[in-house]
Amino acid sequence: MTEEPIMKTTLRSDELSCPTCVDNIESSLNQTEGVSKATVHFNTGRIEVEHDPETVSEDKLVKIVGQSGYEARISQF
Amino acid sequence: MESLRKLFRSLANPSKRKKVLVIVSGLLITAGWTADFFWGSALLFNTLMIGAALVAGSEIARRAWQGLQNRHTNIELLVTIAATGGLAIGVYWEAAAVTFLFLLGGWLEARTMSKTRDTLRELINMAPETAIVVDDGDRTEIPARQVQKGMLVLVKPGAKIPVDGIVESGGTTVDESAITGEPIPTEKHPQSEVYAGTINQNGSIQVRATKAGGDTTLAKIIRRVEEAQEEKAPTQRFIERFASWYTPGIVGLSIASYLFTWNLELALTLLVIGCPGALVISTPISVITGIGNAAKKGILIKGGEYLENAGKVTAIALDKTGTLTTGKPTVSEIIHFSKEAALAGVDPEEEFQKVHTVSLSDQNNQSLPSEGEELLYWASIAESVSEHPLAEAILAEEQAGHITEPDQFESHTGQGIEAALGDDHIFVGKTEFMKQKGVSIGEGINNEIQNLTKKGRTVVLVASNNELLGAIGIADQMRPNAPKMISRLRENGIERIAMLTGDAQPTAEAIAEEAGITEVHAGILPEAKNDIILEMQKQGYQVAMIGDGINDAPALASANIGIAMGAVGTDVAIETADIALMSDELMNIPEALRLSSKTLSNIRQNVVIALVTVAALLAGVFTGSVHMASGMLVHELSVMAVILNGMRLRWM
Numbered sequence: 192m193t194e195e196p197i198m199k200t201t202l203r204s205d206e207l208s209c210p211t212c213v214d215n216i217e218s219s220l221n222q223t224e225g226v227s228k229a230t231v232h233f234n235t236g237r238i239e240v241e242h243d244p245e246t247v248s249e250d251k252l253v254k255i256v257g258q259s260g261y262e263a264r265i266s267q268f
Numbered sequence: 269m270e271s272l273r274k275l276f277r278s279l280a281n282p283s284k285r286k287k288v289l290v291i292v293s294g295l296l297i298t299a300g301w302t303a304d305f306f307w308g309s310a311l312l313f314n315t316l317m318i319g320a321a322l323v324a325g326s327e328i329a330r331r332a333w334q335g336l337q338n339r340h341t342n343i344e345l346l347v348t349i350a351a352t353g354g355l356a357i358g359v360y361w362e363a364a365a366v367t368f369l370f371l372l373g374g375w376l377e378a379r380t381m382s383k384t385r386d387t388l389r390e391l392i393n394m395a396p397e398t399a400i401v402v403d404d405g406d407r408t409e410i411p412a413r414q415v416q417k418g419m420l421v422l423v424k425p426g427a428k429i430p431v432d433g434i435v436e437s438g439g440t441t442v443d444e445s446a447i448t449g450e451p452i453p454t455e456k457h458p459q460s461e462v463y464a465g466t467i468n469q470n471g472s473i474q475v476r477a478t479k480a481g482g483d484t485t486l487a488k489i490i491r492r493v494e495e496a497q498e499e500k501a502p503t504q505r506f507i508e509r510f511a512s513w514y515t516p517g518i519v520g521l522s523i524a525s526y527l528f529t530w531n532l533e534l535a536l537t538l539l540v541i542g543c544p545g546a547l548v549i550s551t552p553i554s555v556i557t558g559i560g561n562a563a564k565k566g567i568l569i570k571g572g573e574y575l576e577n578a579g580k581v582t583a584i585a586l587d588k589t590g591t592l593t594t595g596k597p598t599v600s601e602i603i604h605f606s607k608e609a610a611l612a613g614v615d616p617e618e619e620f621q622k623v624h625t626v627s628l629s630d631q632n633n634q635s636l637p638s639e640g641e642e643l644l645y646w647a648s649i650a651e652s653v654s655e656h657p658l659a660e661a662i663l664a665e666e667q668a669g670h671i672t673e674p675d676q677f678e679s680h681t682g683q684g685i686e687a688a689l690g691d692d693h694i695f696v697g698k699t700e701f702m703k704q705k706g707v708s709i710g711e712g713i714n715n716e717i718q719n720l721t722k723k724g725r726t727v728v729l730v731a732s733n734n735e736l737l738g739a740i741g742i743a744d745q746m747r748p749n750a751p752k753m754i755s756r757l758r759e760n761g762i763e764r765i766a767m768l769t770g771d772a773q774p775t776a777e778a779i780a781e782e783a784g785i786t787e788v789h790a791g792i793l794p795e796a797k798n799d800i801i802l803e804m805q806k807q808g809y810q811v812a813m814i815g816d817g818i819n820d821a822p823a824l825a826s827a828n829i830g831i832a833m834g835a836v837g838t839d840v841a842i843e844t845a846d847i848a849l850m851s852d853e854l855m856n857i858p859e860a861l862r863l864s865s866k867t868l869s870n871i872r873q874n875v876v877i878a879l880v881t882v883a884a885l886l887a888g889v890f891t892g893s894v895h896m897a898s899g900m901l902v903h904e905l906s907v908m909a910v911i912l913n914g915m916r917l918r919w920m
Contacts, residue, residue, distance in 0.1 A: 205381065205382030205385045205389070206282075206283070206378035206379075206381060206382055207378070207381065208374060208377035208378045208380075208381045208549075208907075208911075209343070209374070209377070209543075209545050209548070209549065209907075211342055211343050211543070211545075211548070214340060214342065215331065215334070215335055215340070215342055215344075218335065218338040218339075218340040219334055219335075219338055221338075222337070222338045232494075232498045233552060234497045234498050234552050234555065234556050235385065235388060235494050235497050235498055235556070236381075236382075236385055237494065237498075254280075256282075257280065257281065257282040258282075258334060259282075259331065259334065260282050260286065260327070260331055260374070261282055261378070262281065262282045262283045266392070
């Protein structure tokens with residue numbers, strides 16, 4: 192049995208304006224298949240996602256955050 | 269068909285979607301009021317308002333639904349219930365206003381908030397994407413984070429330096445303000461250290477990379493700033509606890525008030541004001557802006573908690589060496605005996621009368637008398653294997669070239685060193701050390717030593733084969749801004765300023781007097797520094813300790829706030845201190861405390877704005893003067909007020 196490849200992706204959204212939206216984004220990412228862990232930091236707008244890139248791509252993550260109403264982009268660090 | 273598809277595609281972009289929905293529902297509301305004003309048409313008015321509520325509400329309801337699917341209730345759900353209820357009981361204008369204002373507020377707040385995150389974005393953008401690697405004359409451009417340690421990187425004039433490293437060839441000036449906050453460019457020669465994210469100004473240099481990508485000083489700063497901004501201040505934690513029962517409390521209140529009064533509109537209005545927006549954002553907005561602004565000036569504050577503590581400081585304890593002074597001691601005087609006296613003297617006691625003090629600053633590069641050279645020669649042999657900071661000063665002065673290392677060497681910490689080379693025994697150290705070793709010290713030289721000590725010099729005596737050769741006066745220059753910093757601190761209301769140092773009392777007092785410090789604790793060990801800080805705290809002071817971050821670690825840790833100086837390039841200082849100053853600029857100390865107290869009062873103002881708004885809204889709802897639309901308006905205005913107030917910190 193091969194282990195699932197886990198990738199760490201950092202997204203950034205400068206738009207987060209209400210700490211409750213953190214819960215919205217976090218829960219929708221965490222409910223997505225292929226995402227093992229998602230953490231949203233309100234103050235800096237940093238979104239850390241551990242995911243399996245085969246099941247859910249980086250672009251898909253950006254789209255999911257977008258559905259919660261916030262524009263995000265992929266960041267190097 | 270193509271344009272419709274284009275419209276849909278752009279609606280997938282959340283910012284554009286929000287903008288389009290806000291504009292459309294805003295237009296519908298305006299049209300509704302126009303219809304009402306000119307034609308008094310209730311039907312048209314209601315239809316347009318329902319349309320506006322549906323347009324703006326669709327986005328809110330979609331987010332509420334998304335939350336429910338993830339088994340999670342959110343503010344959007346409350347607003348959706350309130351607006352749906354509003355439509356059901358026929359208050360169409362209220363329903364339209366609530367949804368429109370909620371979207372408009374969210375959109376404006378997002379735009380403003382993204383401004384507060386500018387500092388971080390600027391820092392991240394400081395790092396260039398690529399580096400030009402030189403290998404045997406071949407130049408290749410590769411991604412900056414793929415540069416390996418030891419690679420040679422070419423940096424052209426005007427380009428940003430892509431890695432941390434050592435200049436191998438070439439010379440230039442570098443603008444290091446991104447890292448140190450220091451606006452004056454620094455000169456760089458071969459062997460100078462350079463940092464990623466700084467700007468090469470006028471010369472072409474080749475840099476041997478030591479760190480790249482995530483290991484660079486810049487990346488560490490970014491990470492620190494980020495962690496600092498994410499760490500919750502005590503006020504933020506308190507407010508979040510409050511907010512976590514505020515929303516359920518309001519929902520409960522809404523249900524209870526409906527059961528008691530059967531007034532559905534009152535219950536729905538309560539739901540509208542159920543979002544603790546201004547409250548939860550009050551502290552973070554000030555913390556992010558305060559820490560961001562400080563970072564731009566080269567002041568790294570580790571987190572909201574430290575910001576709050578630093579804002580309350582009433583007393584300061586500071587280390588002398590490396591903080592008030594440059595920490596780079598240099599030889600300032602040499603005391604030696606005149607040889608002719610020794611040769612001509614019939615009485616050996618005679619030589620102690622002929623003592624000469626040579627001040628090196630008056631010397632203007634003239635060569636020392638041979639006795640002075642000899643003194644430095646012996647001292648250098650002994651010091652060549654020592655790691656004491658004073659040793660460096662002595663070795664820097666000895667220009668004879670190659671120094672022989674001693675055969676034997678023993679260091680007596682805080683006292684002196686003894687070394688042996690062939691048949692010669694050398695002692696270098698304090699007066700007491702010489703006495704212990706049985707070296708006799710004449711009255712003439714003793715007076716000269718006292719004189720130098722009173723001037724703030726550290727005096728080291730040199731003896732070879734049990735005979736005193738003379739002494740070396742070493743000065744650690746005070747930083748030019750020290751007196752200005754001390755008076756600024758007093759102006760800013762710091763009641764007590766104490767200097768803590770391991771140096772001798774006269775040396776310490778000379779510097780303290782020059783800087784304007786009256787409380788001096790000299791000749792103490794690092795543990796004792798710690799005790800003094802605990803004592804100050806017992807007397808009710810909030811103490812900030814300022815040191816170089818390495819020797820003062822215990823004292824930095826026990827103080828309410830530990831501030832480390834000159835942290836660029838020293839990871840220890842960045843890690844251990846609560847506030848790290850990237851440059852050696854002393855004026856950044858009062859600046860850090862000033863920014864902290866400004867931020868602290870900004871947080872307090874924001875909490876007051878938020879609490880007053882909540883109280884006023886609740887009172888307004890129950891006295892019947894606040895309805896759904898006005899409730900949402902006041903709520904969104906209070907969020908904007910808090911954000912804008914926090915943003916003032918950018919210019920402080």
